[in-house]
Amino acid sequence: MSDQKPHAIFNNPTQFVEGWYWALPSKELKVGKVKAVTLLGRNLAIYRGISGQVVALDAYCPHMGAHLAEGKVEGDEIRCFFHNWKYNGDGICIDIPSLEKPLNVSIKTWQTAENYGLIWVWVGEGSPNLLPFVPELEQVDCDYRLGTRFIKNCHPNVLLINAIDAHHFNTVHNLPLEIIFDSKELNSHAITFSNTTRGGDDYGLIRLIRPLYKNEVTYSMCYWYGSTGTVTLGPDFLHFYIVFALRMIEGGKTEGQTILITPKRSGCLKWGINQGLLWLTQQVGNYFAKGDTQVFQTIQFDLKTPTKADHSIREFMQQVNRQKALNWKTWEAVDQV
Ligand code: FES
Numbered sequence: 486m487s488d489q490k491p492h493a494i495f496n497n498p499t500q501f502v503e504g505w506y507w508a509l510p511s512k513e514l515k516v517g518k519v520k521a522v523t524l525l526g527r528n529l530a531i532y533r534g535i536s537g538q539v540v541a542l543d544a545y546c547p548h549m550g551a552h553l554a555e556g557k558v559e560g561d562e563i564r565c566f567f568h569n570w571k572y573n574g575d576g577i578c579i580d581i582p583s584l585e586k587p588l589n590v591s592i593k594t595w596q597t598a599e600n601y602g603l604i605w606v607w608v609g610e611g612s613p614n615l616l617p618f619v620p621e622l623e624q625v626d627c628d629y630r631l632g633t634r635f636i637k638n639c640h641p642n643v644l645l646i647n648a649i650d651a652h653h654f655n656t657v658h659n660l661p662l663e664i665i666f667d668s669k670e671l672n673s674h675a676i677t678f679s680n681t682t683r684g685g686d687d688y689g690l691i692r693l694i695r696p697l698y699k700n701e702v703t704y705s706m707c708y709w710y711g712s713t714g715t716v717t718l719g720p721d722f723l724h725f726y727i728v729f730a731l732r733m734i735e736g737g738k739t740e741g742q743t744i745l746i747t748p749k750r751s752g753c754l755k756w757g758i759n760q761g762l763l764w765l766t767q768q769v770g771n772y773f774a775k776g777d778t779q780v781f782q783t784i785q786f787d788l789k790t791p792t793k794a795d796h797s798i799r800e801f802m803q804q805v806n807r808q809k810a811l812n813w814k815t816w817e818a819v820d821q822v
């Protein structure tokens with residue numbers, strides 16, 4: 486029997502979870518600049534005002550529909566290119582050059598935040614929930630670097646389950662360990678899966694490094710809004726952190742950006758050490774990405790015949806399906822039947 490109910494959110498090309506989604510790298514939006522961004526089927530203009538604050542608004546001017554990314558940032562406001570109507574950071578029209586007083590019009594704005602070198606947009610109504618973060622690093626000052634940006638031919642939900650697909654670590658990645666996950670809901674939008682096995686005694690390298698760590702080699706995933714996954718990996722003395730920030734694009738495919746993170750260190754060699762560690766983190770990420778790529782070009786995900794090893798995947802699917810669903814493009818709430 487298939488695990489997927491007909492109108493579930495998981496792996497659905499027409500719906501997604503209300504949440505924070507990455508829009509573009511912070512570095513790509515300088516003060517005084519505006520960019521056109523299409524996010525989850527909706528066209529936005531995103532600009533950075535003189536104060537450094539990022540504003541995201543619906544792309545089309547309420548006058549005649551010009552794209553506001555053609556316009557000009559003035560202070561913390563934006564002026565439409567076409568007839569020069571001007572909007573403030575709340576999307577309220579504050580100037581129409583041809584009229585004495587602006588008309589009572591406004592354009593929808595969306596809340597933004599910046600973290601780990603990316604600009605994020607809260608896609609939903611009301612006050613935003615927590616921004617995605619690596620649970621171990623919640624209170625830690627970090628260095629980070631953006632890794633690769635990629636497109637995959639499958640849905641973000643499906644791409645993310647790869648990291649908790651216990652069985653494929655043996656079959657695809659040749660890891661000689663049995664991986665058993667323990668899950669924990671961090672809050673209603675985030676769930677962690679942590680490996681509980683020490684394993685691998687018959688594997689030379691693991692026997693060799695065993696004296697160096699107290700616990701098992703940590704391998705832990707945290708999934709936010711079914712779209713952003715954080716990986717924590719390594720022995721006690723050196724954890725690597727990789728974030729997979731994903732979003733759905735047309736046709737239920739994925740556009741993703743990896744972020745490599747390491748805690749800030751003190752001492753005069755700190756910068757060099759951290760650059761080295763971030764480079765190493767990228768290699769760890771590449772190692773895991775290798776071997777799976779072809780599967781995601783062709784997979785038609787349908788967990789028709791789950792086994793015990795697929796337990797975590799089912800849990801993740803259920804957790805995604807419990808969250809609030811919005812429609813592609815309109816960003817309106819899906820009617821709960
Ligand atoms: S279309 Fe924007 S001011 Fe006319």
Ligand SMILES: [Fe+2]
Nearest residue numbers: 647657773777
């Ligand atoms: Fe994999």
